[in-house]
Amino acid sequence: MSTVQEAQFTKNSKSPRERWIRLGIVGVLIVLAVAAVACSMMQMGDVPADLDYSTTRSSEQNMYRVTIKPDANPIPINQIHTWILHVETPDGKPVENAQITVNGDMPQHGHGLPTKPQVTEYLGNGDYRVEGMKFQMGGWWVMDFTVNHNGASDKVSFNLNLK
Ligand SMILES: [Cu+2]
Structure with missing residues (x-):
């Protein structure tokens, strides 16, 4: 070298x-x-296969049966729209003048709705108008409604798979 x-x-x-x-x-x-x-992988994780997408569901403690009726089908993305929520007892009697809070989130993304939807009017016959609904992206959403009536409170959840 x-x-x-x-x-x-x-x-x-x-x-x-x-x-x-x-x-x-x-x-x-x-x-x-x-x-x-x-x-x-967590963010784009597969949506659980066994999700219940029923639009009528019982609340957690079975105090209410609740039906969601979005005013648009399919539910739009990035557009403010209105839902009607129908609340009745398990034996089908309308639940009148309840106080209802609305919450929504994407379990796999750790974020919620961009708006704060609210029940703005009781329409009679157990129907409530929910204004300010807006989803900023497609995917799996969970909508929670907490129904307070006569001092009792119960929560009902709905799964949505928005495209
Ligand atoms: Cu998201």
């Missing part, structure tokens, strides 16, 4: 410290890549 080549060789060989730093950087990159893949 000539002196020039030896000098070159010494320059290119890495010190153990450098090796550990490089190894560390590679390790961090791998961890970040795995985290990113796991994150995107």
Whole structure:
């Protein structure tokens, strides 16, 4: 080996410290890549196959039977629209003048609705107008309605798969 080549060789060989730093950087990159893949898998995770998309469902404690009637079919994306909510007892009597709160979210995305929909009017016969409904994206949504009536409260949830 000539002196020039030896000098070159010494320059290119890495010190153990450098090796550990490089190894560390590679390790961090791998961890970040795995985290990113796991994150995107959660976000785009398959919607559970056994979801119940019924538009009439019983509340959790079976105090009410509730039916959703969106005013548009299919339910629009990015457009404010109105629903009618029908609330009755399990034996079919209309639940009159209840206080109802509305909530919606995408379980796989960790975000809710861009609006705060509200029941704006009791229409009689157990029907309530829900204004301000708006979904900003398609996918699996869960809509929750909490019905408060005569001091009793119960929640009912509906699954939606918006396209
Ligand atoms: Cu979303």
